[in-house]
Amino acid sequence: MTKDTKVIELEQVAIRFSGDSGDGMQLTGTLFSDATALVGNDISTFPDYPSEIRAPQGTVGGVSGFQVHFGNKKIYTPGDKAHVLVAMNPAAVKANAKFLEPSATIIYDIDSFNDKNLKKAKYSTDDPFAELNLHDYHKIGVPITSLTKEALIDSHMDNKAVMRSKNMFALGLVSWIFNRPLDVIEKALKAKFGKKQQVIDSNITVLHAGFNYGMNMQHTTPQFLVPAADIEKGTYRNISGNIATAWGLIAAAEKANIELFLGSYPITPATDILQALAERKDLGVKSFQAEDEIAGVCTAIGASYAGDLGVTSTSGPGLALKSEAINLAIMAELPLVVVDVQRGGPSTGLPTKTEQSDLMQALWGRNGESPMVVIAASSPSDCFDFAFEAARISLERMTPVMLLTDGFLGNGSEPWKIPSMADLPTINPRVAKDPSKFKAYRRTDETLAREWAFPGMEGFEHRIGGLEKDESGTVSQDPANHQEMCEIRAEKVARVVDMIPDIETYGCPEGDVLIVGWGGTYGHLVSAARELCDEGKKVGLAHFNYINPLPANSAEVFSRYKKIIVCELNLGQFAAYLRDKLPHFEYHQLNKVQGLPFSVEEIKESVTKLMEE
Amino acid sequence: MREFTYTAKDFKSANEVRWCPGCGDHAIMNAIQRVMANLGLNKADYAVISGIGCSSRFPYYMNTFGFHTIHGRGAAIASGVKSANPKLHVWQITGDGDAMAIGGNHFIHTIRRNIDMNLVLFNNKIYGLTKGQYSPTTDFGSKTKTSPYGTIEEPFVPGQLVLGAKGAYYARAIDGNMKMSQEIFDNAARHKGTSVVEVLQNCVIFSGGIHDEITKGEDREDKQIYLKHGEKMIFGTNKDKGLVLENGKLKSVTIGQDGFTLDDILVHDAKEESLYMHAALINMQMPEMPVAFGVIRAVEATPYDVAMEEQIAEVQKTRKIKCVDDLLRSGNTWEV
Numbered sequence: 001m002t003k004d005t006k007v008i009e010l011e012q013v014a015i016r017f018s019g020d021s022g023d024g025m026q027l028t029g030t031l032f033s034d035a036t037a038l039v040g041n042d043i044s045t046f047p048d049y050p051s052e053i054r055a056p057q058g059t060v061g062g063v064s065g066f067q068v069h070f071g072n073k074k075i076y077t078p079g080d081k082a083h084v085l086v087a088m089n090p091a092a093v094k095a096n097a098k099f100l101e102p103s104a105t106i107i108y109d110i111d112s113f114n115d116k117n118l119k120k121a122k123y124s125t126d127d128p129f130a131e132l133n134l135h136d137y138h139k140i141g142v143p144i145t146s147l148t149k150e151a152l153i154d155s156h157m158d159n160k161a162v163m164r165s166k167n168m169f170a171l172g173l174v175s176w177i178f179n180r181p182l183d184v185i186e187k188a189l190k191a192k193f194g195k196k197q198q199v200i201d202s203n204i205t206v207l208h209a210g211f212n213y214g215m216n217m218q219h220t221t222p223q224f225l226v227p228a229a230d231i232e233k234g235t236y237r238n239i240s241g242n243i244a245t246a247w248g249l250i251a252a253a254e255k256a257n258i259e260l261f262l263g264s265y266p267i268t269p270a271t272d273i274l275q276a277l278a279e280r281k282d283l284g285v286k287s288f289q290a291e292d293e294i295a296g297v298c299t300a301i302g303a304s305y306a307g308d309l310g311v312t313s314t315s316g317p318g319l320a321l322k323s324e325a326i327n328l329a330i331m332a333e334l335p336l337v338v339v340d341v342q343r344g345g346p347s348t349g350l351p352t353k354t355e356q357s358d359l360m361q362a363l364w365g366r367n368g369e370s371p372m373v374v375i376a377a378s379s380p381s382d383c384f385d386f387a388f389e390a391a392r393i394s395l396e397r398m399t400p401v402m403l404l405t406d407g408f409l410g411n412g413s414e415p416w417k418i419p420s421m422a423d424l425p426t427i428n429p430r431v432a433k434d435p436s437k438f439k440a441y442r443r444t445d446e447t448l449a450r451e452w453a454f455p456g457m458e459g460f461e462h463r464i465g466g467l468e469k470d471e472s473g474t475v476s477q478d479p480a481n482h483q484e485m486c487e488i489r490a491e492k493v494a495r496v497v498d499m500i501p502d503i504e505t506y507g508c509p510e511g512d513v514l515i516v517g518w519g520g521t522y523g524h525l526v527s528a529a530r531e532l533c534d535e536g537k538k539v540g541l542a543h544f545n546y547i548n549p550l551p552a553n554s555a556e557v558f559s560r561y562k563k564i565i566v567c568e569l570n571l572g573q574f575a576a577y578l579r580d581k582l583p584h585f586e587y588h589q590l591n592k593v594q595g596l597p598f599s600v601e602e603i604k605e606s607v608t609k610l611m612e613e
Numbered sequence: 614m615r616e617f618t619y620t621a622k623d624f625k626s627a628n629e630v631r632w633c634p635g636c637g638d639h640a641i642m643n644a645i646q647r648v649m650a651n652l653g654l655n656k657a658d659y660a661v662i663s664g665i666g667c668s669s670r671f672p673y674y675m676n677t678f679g680f681h682t683i684h685g686r687g688a689a690i691a692s693g694v695k696s697a698n699p700k701l702h703v704w705q706i707t708g709d710g711d712a713m714a715i716g717g718n719h720f721i722h723t724i725r726r727n728i729d730m731n732l733v734l735f736n737n738k739i740y741g742l743t744k745g746q747y748s749p750t751t752d753f754g755s756k757t758k759t760s761p762y763g764t765i766e767e768p769f770v771p772g773q774l775v776l777g778a779k780g781a782y783y784a785r786a787i788d789g790n791m792k793m794s795q796e797i798f799d800n801a802a803r804h805k806g807t808s809v810v811e812v813l814q815n816c817v818i819f820s821g822g823i824h825d826e827i828t829k830g831e832d833r834e835d836k837q838i839y840l841k842h843g844e845k846m847i848f849g850t851n852k853d854k855g856l857v858l859e860n861g862k863l864k865s866v867t868i869g870q871d872g873f874t875l876d877d878i879l880v881h882d883a884k885e886e887s888l889y890m891h892a893a894l895i896n897m898q899m900p901e902m903p904v905a906f907g908v909i910r911a912v913e914a915t916p917y918d919v920a921m922e923e924q925i926a927e928v929q930k931t932r933k934i935k936c937v938d939d940l941l942r943s944g945n946t947w948e949v
Contacts, residue, residue, distance in 0.1 A: 034945060037947070038945075038947050040949065184945075188945070231949045232949070233949050234948075234949060235942065235946050235947070235948055235949075236946060236947050236948070236949055237941070237942075237944065237945060237946045237947075238945070247937070247940060247941065250937055250940065251937045254936065254937045259697070261693065261696065261697050263693060280934075280940070281924060281925045281928035281929070282928050282929055282932035282933070282934045282935070283934060283935075283936070283937070283940065284925055284929070286696055286697065286921060286925070288692070288693070288696055290689065290722075291689075291718050291719065291722035292718055294686060294689065294719075295686070295689035295692070295718070295719055295722065298682070298686045298689035298690045298692075298693060298719070299689055299690070299692050299693030299696065300693060301682075301690055301693060302662070302680075302689070302690035302691060302692060302693020302694040302695075302696075302697065303693040303694070303696065303697035304693075305660075305680055305690070305693070305694055306660065306693070306694040306695075306697035306698045306701065307697065307698060308697040308698075310693065310697075324683055325683060325686060328682055328683050328686075332680070417949075418941045418942060418946065419941070420938065421936070421937050421938050454678070454698075455657070455658065455659070455660040455677075455678035455694070455698065455701050456657060456658055456698060456700065456701060457657060458655070458657040459657070460657070460678075461656065461657060461676055461677050461678050462678065462679075463626065463628075463672050463673050463675075463678075463679035463680070463681065464679075464680055464681070465672070465673070465679075465680060465681025465682065466681065466682060466683055467681065474628065475628075475673065
């Protein structure tokens with residue numbers, strides 16, 4: 001590093017890469033994140049993209065973004081606001097102006113700031129920064145387009161192909177600013193583009209051009225240094241929530257010594273799970289891309305009936321289609337894991353945006369008395385743990401389990417300390433052993449789980465189905481039997497409580513306000529709780545992963561605080577559920593349905609306001 | 614290989630059979646139980662899967678593994694069963710409402726994938742369990758409870774759907790003709806892939822006699838042709854009628870009349886991949902033509918479940934990732 005370089009040391013930085021949805025911003029962000037994790041920073045990422053694959057070029061609606069937040073301490077969220085915005089066109093500035101820290105740095109492609117693009121982004125003047133009131137921001141105009149062309153002048157590639165490397169120039173520049181090693185990025189590019197040597201060469205050339213440009217122009221670009229985080233020792237990798245979910249399911253099947261079958265249908269933002277499992281033929285995973293959502297869950301139920309761990313993955317609208325079949329699995333008392341990667345609803349809603357509004361659907365969205373275990377993951381990496389947990393509960397208790405994640409967790413990624421299979425809990429499926437004692441719905445006294453006997457097991461031939469039946473499996477219309485069976489199915493789910501840990505609080509163990517959350521909001525809630533506690537406020541956080549049943553100590557935890565505020569990305573579904581289950585408390589609410597995660601700031605504001613009331 | 618000796622009785626469960634007296638379902642089940650006994654396969658390896666409808670009560674009456682599922686989804690659930698364990702013998706029982714209406718999508722996609730199962734379609738052209746509404750196979754203009762002035766929609770011809778879905782196997786049978794239906798079920802059970810057997814089934818209550826024009830009467834042999842692979846397409850009470858191809862169309866002729874001799878009569882080739890002749894046979898209607906029965910199409914094609922197993926085995930031959938610990942440590946990792 002030369003002497004006159006400005007080096008600014010920061011604890012944490014959030015960078016947002018932003019451009020047209022065809023500009024390769026997701027790849028740029030991912031490559032930067034991987035390089036950042038390798039430097040030893042903790043990271044959290046958040047892709048934010050439109051639902052159209054190629055929305056109209058240059059428009060605000062077509063802007064695709066990828067935010068990465070990294071630092072020298074534990075990073076729980078992708079950051080409310082970005083310190084650095086990389087904007088490939090005027091629309092990207094407009095779309096992101098409200099997501100920038102005061103006096104953030106904006107690195108933009110000056111070549112793209114022409115009349116045509118200003119018009120497409122619907123600016124009314126020719127000074128977009130003034131128009132957006134970004135006067136005090138540190139703006140660095142870089143001729144990214146022309147320098148990319150210049151870098152590839154000898155490549156004999158056509159203009160369109162050349163333009164596809166623009167993102168690498170931006171990545172090279174940002175890598176210089178944040179002192180990221182290029183060799184990691186080069187390795188990733190080679191892996192991604194395989195035999196397309198020309199694409200690899202041109203991308204690497206432009207990447208270096210961007211990096212060198214940063215170095216040469218250092219008098220205009222401050223260089224940031226984010227020291228490595230103090231992280232627990234071990235082997236790490238980056239993982240997204242969807243991949244972690246897929247792998248958690250494979251891990252559970254291996255641990256239970258049975259085969260994994262996924263029946264699924266492509267749906268945003270859950271498709272990655274199907275893709276990740278389709279890839280795992282090496283581990284014997286059977287993936288079945290069904291003709292529709294219903295067939296997705298039905299094939300999974302069929303597989304469970306035949307002795308596999310049946311799983312289906314989907315998002316809200318798909319879950320609606322699966323209701324009837326999930327109920328069959330509840331009635332037949334078969335193992336089944338249903339993964340719902342929640343997105344903005346209702347109807348098609350906001351397919352690529354995150355939300356937590358499927359909770360009521362997961363709990364109650366079926367006909368009849370239809371109890372179901374519902375659990376939720378709270379970070380990209382713990383999707384692994386809760387997918388595993390969903391399978392464990394399902395196989396040991398002979399009941400379908402719903403795993404709720406969301407678009408934010410599914411697409412977001414973070415470094416993950418890789419567990420060892422030996423350290424994961426055992427899973428003992430309830431496979432029947434003695435034909436002479438077998439009855440289809442005979443149960444153990446403690447758990448009320450029935451035994452699992454599947455086709456091929458000699459001497460266990462029996463019939464099950466969606467009709468009400470008695471203990472022997474015989475169809476029964478008897479009124480008293482129906483009531484008894486309904487109560488048994490409910491009690492069976494309630495007794496899952498003995499498999500789940502007590503809820504632990506973060507921050508003050510008792511005090512003025514308890515923040516209550518569930519699922520994917522954990523990072524933002526824990527960050528807010530941490531900052532509030534640092535400010536001396538008596539605040540705790542109880543974050544729920546187990547929703548039905550609730551942990552046994554929930555009421556006791558609630559009773560330790562003067563006020564409770566339930567924060568969730570919907571209009572109050574968990575709050576309503578808590579009012580039903582634990583009615584002795586008053587629940588305040590913080591609700592957001594904008595297709596976006598919470599910001600730490602707005603959580604702090606609500607809690608502070610509640611304390612003052 | 615282990616050998617299993619059974620009688621049809623071994624396949625009957627203790628549950629009381631509750632179909633109406635005279636219902637065609639009784640005969641179909643008897644035929645299937647006899648075929649299963651004769652096949653000599655391990656009874657524990659049978660999985661009988663159904664959806665909803667009168668015929669879908671079938672699994673309860675079978676002393677095998679059975680799963681009575683939800684309306685229209687039997688084919689999808691059976692697909693999961695067979696894909697999960699290809700060693701099983703999967704029979705899927707369905708009706709014209711269950712398979713052609715609410716389950717239409719699963720029906721065509723199961724056939725397209727060619728999942729190895731025997732799909733028995735009980736076609737009585739009516740919704741029986743809900744007491745008499747028209748179904749997708751009800752004849753145009755029929756008066757039912759939901760079409761008091763006659764239906765105004767064209768019915769499906771199940772065999773056409775099978776061909777359209779790239780089906781490799783299609784047969785048509787009659788509930789009351791047990792000799793014929795047993796031969797067909799036996800053939801279907803031995804075929805690898807989705808074997809669709811449409812059975813013209815009589816609902817005594819709501820569409821009683823719906824197939825009588827074809828299946829009853831002293832002249833019924835003149836109205837049906839029982840096709841057998843490799844045999845001439847001959848039919849009739851006196852076995853003197855046959856099918857010939859004239860100007861690209863099938864024609865029913867009497868041997869010895871109008872210059873047609875035995876040599877002119879076509880030979881049935883169920884294994885012909887081309888759809889042309891099979892479609893023509895499926896489409897034959899009275900009164901000009903006899904209605905075709907028997908195994909009309911039985912083409913060899915790799916079943917999905919076999920392909921799935923093979924693909925997994927193939928990938929595993931050269932796999933680098935052998936267990937979950939390998940998977941978790943694959944790709945970019947780093948030490949802290």
